[in-house]
Amino acid sequence: MMYCKEFSTGREVLPQILNEITEIITMYFKDPVIINRLKIAVEEILVNIFDYSGSDKVYVSCGYLEYENALRMEFVDEGELYNPLEKDTEVDINDEIDDRQIGGLGIFLYTTIMDEMAYNSDDGKNHLIAVKKLQ
Amino acid sequence: MAKYVQEIGEVSKVKLHGHIDASIAPELMNEMKDLIARKDEIKKLVFFADELEYVASAGIRAVVFAKQKIGANVQVYLVGASDVILDVFKLTGIDKFLTIQDKFEG
Numbered sequence: 480m481m482y483c484k485e486f487s488t489g490r491e492v493l494p495q496i497l498n499e500i501t502e503i504i505t506m507y508f509k510d511p512v513i514i515n516r517l518k519i520a521v522e523e524i525l526v527n528i529f530d531y532s533g534s535d536k537v538y539v540s541c542g543y544l545e546y547e548n549a550l551r552m553e554f555v556d557e558g559e560l561y562n563p564l565e566k567d568t569e570v571d572i573n574d575e576i577d578d579r580q581i582g583g584l585g586i587f588l589y590t591t592i593m594d595e596m597a598y599n600s601d602d603g604k605n606h607l608i609a610v611k612k613l614q
Numbered sequence: 615m616a617k618y619v620q621e622i623g624e625v626s627k628v629k630l631h632g633h634i635d636a637s638i639a640p641e642l643m644n645e646m647k648d649l650i651a652r653k654d655e656i657k658k659l660v661f662f663a664d665e666l667e668y669v670a671s672a673g674i675r676a677v678v679f680a681k682q683k684i685g686a687n688v689q690v691y692l693v694g695a696s697d698v699i700l701d702v703f704k705l706t707g708i709d710k711f712l713t714i715q716d717k718f719e720g
Binding site for chain 1: 672675678698702707708711
């Protein structure tokens with residue numbers, strides 16, 4: 480099954496997108512911890528796009544890659560070109576609590592949760608691709 | 615009326631519940647700021663999480679903010695969290711700074 484949909488950008492659409500993506504995720508993953516982690520990764524990716532890209536739309540696609548036995552999600556926006564994977568996450572989970580940075584936690588989470596992440600802007604749009612392999 | 619903070623006093627109680635995503639978390643953060651404004655009254659801060667179904671980084675940040683601002687002498691508890699919720703706190707390393715309990719034992 481391939482899911483592909485366009486949304487306006489804004490935190491108010493998060494619950495709808497998360498509900499719809501979670502339906503796809505649960506078709507392939509059964510462990511509640513993994514399902515929750517993937518939901519968090521989707522949210523963190525979207526929030527970064529909403530807050531920083533300047534785009535008023537985001538395209539979300541999600542589907543199973545049989546040859547990789549993996550779930551592939553892609554997020555496309557037409558905002559300012561920016562590769563979040565080049566950003567230092569600034570998060571060290573061994574830091575003392577008082578040294579913890581408030582920013583960067585979202586990128587840290589989705590890069591930790593996903594097995595593969597990739598970015599390209601070949602067509603002048605931001606494409607962020609996130610892959611999670613089925614165990 | 616506060617949505618999350620149930621009681622502010624020597625033992626302050628925060629009931630985390632439902633889905634705390636980035637669209638909701640600013641409410642929790644605002645309540646944490648109100649709570650921190652009365653930090654001199656607080657000896658223990660308890661986050662009850664038995665009805666928390668989902669929390670993303672925006673919600674975690676509110677807990678980190680409270681822990682950072684409330685002072686080193688105040689013990690902060692996370693009580694009743696499911697394995698799914700505990701996993702998120704462990705992923706971020708925040709669990710090390712909280713007293714994790716199934717039921718609040720004081």
